[in-house]
Amino acid sequence: MGSEQEQKQVILKNYVEGVPTEYDLLLVKDAPVPTLQGQGEGAFLVKNLYLSCDPYMRGRMRDFHGSYIPPFRPGQVIEGFGVARVIESENPDFKPGDIVSGFTGWEEYSLIQPTGNSQLRKIYPDRDGIPPSYYLGLLGMPGFTAYAGFYEVCSPKHGDTVLVSAASGAVGQLVGQLAKLYGCYVVDLLKNKLGFDDAFNYKEEPDLDAALKRYFPQGIDIYFDNVGGAMLDAALPNMRIHGRVAICGMVSQNSLSSPQAVHNLFNLISKRVRMQGFLQSDFLHLFPHFLDDIISYYKQGKIVYVEDMNEGLQSASAAFAGLFSGKNVGKQVICVAKE
Amino acid sequence: MGSEQEQKQVILKNYVEGVPTEYDLLLVKDAPVPTLQGQGEGAFLVKNLYLSCDPYMRGRMRDFHGSYIPPFRPGQVIEGFGVARVIESENPDFKPGDIVSGFTGWEEYSLIQPTGNSQLRKIYPDRDGIPPSYYLGLLGMPGFTAYAGFYEVCSPKHGDTVLVSAASGAVGQLVGQLAKLYGCYVVDLLKNKLGFDDAFNYKEEPDLDAALKRYFPQGIDIYFDNVGGAMLDAALPNMRIHGRVAICGMVSQNSLSSPQAVHNLFNLISKRVRMQGFLQSDFLHLFPHFLDDIISYYKQGKIVYVEDMNEGLQSASAAFAGLFSGKNVGKQVICVAKE
Structure with a gap:
């Protein structure tokens, strides 16, 4: 973490009408980096590596509370599926160095609360022989x-x-x-x-x-x-x-x-x-079968997966908007940090 | 049969554009009554009792041959589901007096060819305790x-x-x-x-x-x-x-x-x-089950069936057109002859 304790974040400017544009999301550069101080047991900090741009996120950009998932709040960091590395932890199940996938913020570092809705699970890209970002697409x-x-x-x-x-x-x-x-x-x-x-x-x-x-x-x-x-x-x-x-x-x-x-x-x-x-x-009961099948197909070279990778949080708003004009070829991902 | 050997028939005037009206069908009063002479074995004559007005018939009123059923021909009698009584027969399976249901012409008397597409089967309204016209709707x-x-x-x-x-x-x-x-x-x-x-x-x-x-x-x-x-x-x-x-x-x-x-x-x-x-x-494999179930329900008084019955072939064109303006309340049937 930088000594200034500041980080980049992507926030929702306001509720979106019509087709999203890159101006609906705003990059701020001076958001505070979260810390574990005072968070109590179970919390941990992650460094975000990859963020997923998915069309369903458009549904969270309107003032509608009847969906299965609440809307984003204007002025606040948005969230989505991400792959991240645990860097500090007060949670015995997640140790520094672990790679995790689930809901995380569109920011460099995210604080994960045990009571939150992040649904983070540990993933093992090295063991599985799968690029980490693929857990947002092929295996996500x-x-x-x-x-x-x-x-x-x-x-x-x-x-x-x-x-x-x-x-x-x-x-x-x-x-x-x-x-x-x-x-x-x-x-x-x-x-x-x-x-x-x-x-x-x-x-x-x-x-x-x-x-x-x-x-x-x-x-x-x-x-x-x-x-x-x-x-x-x-x-x-x-x-x-x-x-x-x-x-x-x-x-x-x-x-x-x-x-x-x-x-x-x-x-x-x-x-x-x-x-x-x-x-x-x-169909979540099929998820373990899915992982087994797809990892096996991938390792045998029977399937490939095409990503459209944008570099850096500063490219996130354009990447997200591009989904709706069909700009992406392949799964749209944002690389927040190279490891 | 009348001594003049003439009968009423409903013919298609021309292919229909848009919503059918009663003017798309024409009543002719001097069509020849068919005879069995020269028809050979298997043919029989029926007296039509009830004719069914069904929306699918609209599909046969256009010049389109790609459907599962050929179009009607302008100037010719139209056909549909009917209930009829056999009056003369060269067919050992159908005897004078039998009541039949299947495809028949919109006319007073129809000649049924064994090579034709009439799919007539014998029905037993008295035995089943069902009004004969119900074989066009409830049991059709x-x-x-x-x-x-x-x-x-x-x-x-x-x-x-x-x-x-x-x-x-x-x-x-x-x-x-x-x-x-x-x-x-x-x-x-x-x-x-x-x-x-x-x-x-x-x-x-x-x-x-x-x-x-x-x-x-x-x-x-x-x-x-x-x-x-x-x-x-x-x-x-x-x-x-x-x-x-x-x-x-x-x-x-x-x-x-x-x-x-x-x-x-x-x-x-x-x-x-x-x-x-x-x-x-x-789903035709279920048809026997259907007959058993519905006849049983009907006899137990568990279901009723509403018909909209028009009297006489002269009412047929208006009755058919009425289907498309929602005029009918209940199954639209034409009574050609009371028995």
Whole structure:
């Protein structure tokens, strides 16, 4: 810790209307570094290494208290998933040097209270042979979203045709790879890097319906939807009989006070399509299986994971805003400190 | 048969654009009565007793050949589900006097070819103690749609809150009653007649969201959607966690070249709602169970069935068009001949 006892912090300026911009978050450089003095047993200090930018965080930037998670407070440091190193501890379960993952502040150093909601757990990147930041994506909430969504919601079958939207994102890239490993035919954006079968960029396609008919002449068995709106509307008439649509994220709708219309739901009937919204938190009993499976796949070289890494807290606000314009290619992470 | 050998027929004037009106169907009075002469073995003649008006028939009134059932031909008699009596037969399986149900023409007398697509089966209204016309509704395709949709698609649980739209229709009225028998709390239109728990008329509600919040303060577990559009959009934010939406019919969307928009699909995620389109034809293995169950319920007085019966083929075109303005209360049937 610096001798000045000051640190950088990212705070919410005010509640956000519409699509977040980098000006909704403010970097302060003179926030106090927390100390353990007077904190009592169980508290510990961490040095934040990596912070995760996730679209769900937009939901905490409005004055709405009915959600499963409370809103951020304007003027206060925001929080999210992070990977950190314990540097001082009054907690017997967390020793200096331990690497942890869970909720932490967007700041250099965070005070973790045993009564808080940080849900920090120890992780072992060296033992697992996994880059620490991957615990925010591949082995974190986004990866688990892909895992639970694909296996538990999409009801995949060998040979199914699979469309993944936002396949460059934190969730989509793993969905596509899991589908390939399952023996599905997968189309989206990242053909060369991730080995999918075909690819197109939905933002550059003037006629989504024609593109889908070109890439899926026999129709789509599984659409893993990360964006909603026009892409969902285009997918519906191209679903095959008994197709499945997993509704996940809808990042394109997240910020809109008047969400984009979907017109083609009547296709659900003639094609007998099942459309299922889900949250990974309903499947937490599968988390240990997820870790085992994905670590094993990764070590065998069967899956890769693409990160979009920004350096330093000063880059955090732009990185977060970039999620909503589709700027990131790969899981958006902020590196706070290199070790 | 009349000595003039002429009969009434309802023919399609031309392919229909938009919402069907009574002028899309034409009554002709001098169509020839078919005879068995020269038809060979297996053919038989029926006298039509009751004809069924069903919204799916709209789909056969356009020049589209990609459906599971071919379009009607302009200038030709239309067909649909009917109940008829065999009057002459060269078919050992169907004897004069037998009552049959299946596809028949909108005319007084129909020639049934053994190679045709009529799917006629013998029915036994006297033995079963069921009015013959009920084989078009309660014991026909609409009743089976309700049965398969409620038990197989909605995943009902005792105590679930259930919203049924178009609960005055051929399908909805049975869904609501099956849900009541299952121990659900059911809201819709036909409170007094069918014993549901509460009721409102969605066409008369200025604020559907407020109405739903009033009737379902704890939210909706099951929405059996027969209309789509605005009612579906209003239901989505009022679904409970892990709610189910069965998508059936969408009669309000059937005729629209540009279907109404649905904006609230993002609620599928936070509430983890499953939305499932279905066709009764995927569940035909359950048809014998359906007949047993429903005949038994009916005989025990546990369910009732409301018909909207029009008299005579001359009333057929208006009766059919009335389906699309919600004019019918109960299953719309045309009585062609009283016996």
